[in-house]
Amino acid sequence: MAAAAEEAEFDNSLRLYTYRQVVATGKAPTVAQAAAEMGGSEAAVRAAYARLGESHAFMLTEKGELWRVAPFSAIPTPFPVESGGRTYYANCIWDALGVPAMLGQDATIPASCACCNLEMTLRVKAGSLLPHEGVIHVAVPARRWYEDVVFT
Amino acid sequence: MGRWCRQWKREQGGSFSLQQGWELARLWYGDRMSPKWRPFNAQEAQEVFAKVGLTGEFWSLK
Numbered sequence: 001m002a003a004a005a006e007e008a009e010f011d012n013s014l015r016l017y018t019y020r021q022v023v024a025t026g027k028a029p030t031v032a033q034a035a036a037e038m039g040g041s042e043a044a045v046r047a048a049y050a051r052l053g054e055s056h057a058f059m060l061t062e063k064g065e066l067w068r069v070a071p072f073s074a075i076p077t078p079f080p081v082e083s084g085g086r087t088y089y090a091n092c093i094w095d096a097l098g099v100p101a102m103l104g105q106d107a108t109i110p111a112s113c114a115c116c117n118l119e120m121t122l123r124v125k126a127g128s129l130l131p132h133e134g135v136i137h138v139a140v141p142a143r144r145w146y147e148d149v150v151f152t
Numbered sequence: 153m154g155r156w157c158r159q160w161k162r163e164q165g166g167s168f169s170l171q172q173g174w175e176l177a178r179l180w181y182g183d184r185m186s187p188k189w190r191p192f193n194a195q196e197a198q199e200v201f202a203k204v205g206l207t208g209e210f211w212s213l214k
Contacts, residue, residue, distance in 0.1 A: 012187065019185055070184075093173065097173050097174050097177035099181075101174070102181040102184045104182075115153070116155065122170065129170060129171060131171075135153065135167045136168050136170065136173045137164075137165060138168075138210075139157075139162050139165040141209075141210050142166075142213050143212060143214065
């Protein structure tokens with residue numbers, strides 16, 4: 001029981017450390033960096049990320065490094081978000097909107113229409129999304145989103 | 153949307169407005185930096201979808 005509580009505490013601390021790193025630097029920490037900062041082994045950090053990944057919020061590459069720290073992407077994507085003087089990358093338009101929602105700060109999202117590349121720059125200001133024409137299309141039914149997260 | 157579906161040979165899925173997307177993002181990610189954050193269970197997630205008007209078969213998590 002105590003071990004489970006310690007594990008949960010470690011996972012939560014790692015989660016918060018990882019988010020703070022992404023917010024501060026625009027980049028996800030490597031497993032080695034996280035292990036050094038958290039005072040754990042790389043295996044322990046990887047196992048914790050795997051547990052955090054059960055909610056699909058954190059996901060690891062085949063090499064065992066973070067590629068998804070939802071709403072952020074650890075690798076560049078077509079969904080950049082400019083906020084607080086930094087450029088972040090999100091995994092999809094829902095996540096791109098999630099960045100200012102999470103940070104509680106203004107943002108510019110230089111998005112484009114998926115079918116015709118028409119520029120669709122979205123702006124969040126003082127807690128509101130400024131009006132803009134457009135719709136968000138989700139191709140995959142909700143129950144199948146995590147069968148192939150990259151495609152979804 | 154129709155053009156995208158034709159390009160990618162996909163059936164049209166679900167869609168919602170940008171404002172719905174913003175509300176969804178706020179509900180989904182608004183407390184993500186909180187030390188007390190925990191993931192939604194399926195029922196809670198479904199309730200969030202419903203709050204922003206995403207109901208019906210396409211948005212069902214079951």
